[in-house]
Amino acid sequence: MGCPIDIVVNKGAGSALLTKPMRMKNIVDVASSTVEKPITIKVRTAYFEGKNRIDSLIADMGSWGASAVTVHGRSRQQRYSKLADWEYIYQCGRKAPKTLQVVGNGDVFSFVDWNNHRTACPELATCMVARGALIKPWIFTEIKEQRHWDISSGERLNILKDFVHFGLEHWGSDTKGVETTRRFLLEWLSYTCRYVPVGLLEVIPQRINWRPPSYYGRDELETLMASDSAADWIRISEMLLGKVPVGFTFAPKHKSNAYDRAENG
Incomplete structure (x- = not known):
């Protein structure tokens, strides 16, 4: 309700x-x-x-x-x-x-x-825990172990790999299954890009409504994961699922500009 x-x-x-x-x-x-x-x-x-x-x-x-x-x-x-x-x-x-x-x-x-x-x-x-789990699903580990996890880009990529594996297992590895998995992955990436690595924060912990400026990560993958551009989310999906079909486009369903704007009313 x-x-x-x-x-x-x-x-x-x-x-x-x-x-x-x-x-x-x-x-x-x-x-x-x-x-x-x-x-x-x-x-x-x-x-x-x-x-x-x-x-x-x-x-x-x-x-x-x-x-x-x-x-x-x-x-x-x-x-x-x-x-x-x-x-x-x-x-x-x-x-x-x-x-x-x-x-x-x-x-x-x-x-x-x-x-x-x-x-x-x-x-x-x-x-x-709601949106916090979409942005950083390892929040439950942080709560259980009472620590701020400065998770690496490689560890984050492994979480995405697991997600893709489960998607293909559920929807199938044919073209339809791959593209369904991709759509769900891209929706998720529209949230995960809001995470700022602990090692780059001046003030810890990050608040969910902060609008961090564009920044360079500690490696190219971390920088890519921080992008709020759908084109970069598609690039990440291609690393895991191969090239997108010709003419492919994506816009997140939630249509949020990300953090704290009222979307309706």
């Missing part, structure tokens, strides 16, 4: 449900009474900034049949502009009954972020 994308919201789904509490209740009630698995809910703070905020429903969600709720600290109207409102997430965590686990979500991009939120609000069950 948190998706902000127009094509979903315009059908009354995703975060549009935040404007219809009784429909939310009915969905959770029916789902929880139909399946044996625990039902969890994902929400934003509200649909419109400052209106019908989700904290007013937190106390009721457990009685609906939900086992946990993940609160993304932004409204639908806000999209990804500004940082997530963690004080509001903490407020939701403290209001929730003990039978309902509350998971905080928004801008977790390092083990420092993770630790700070867990310490600030012990009532939270845990923190969700």
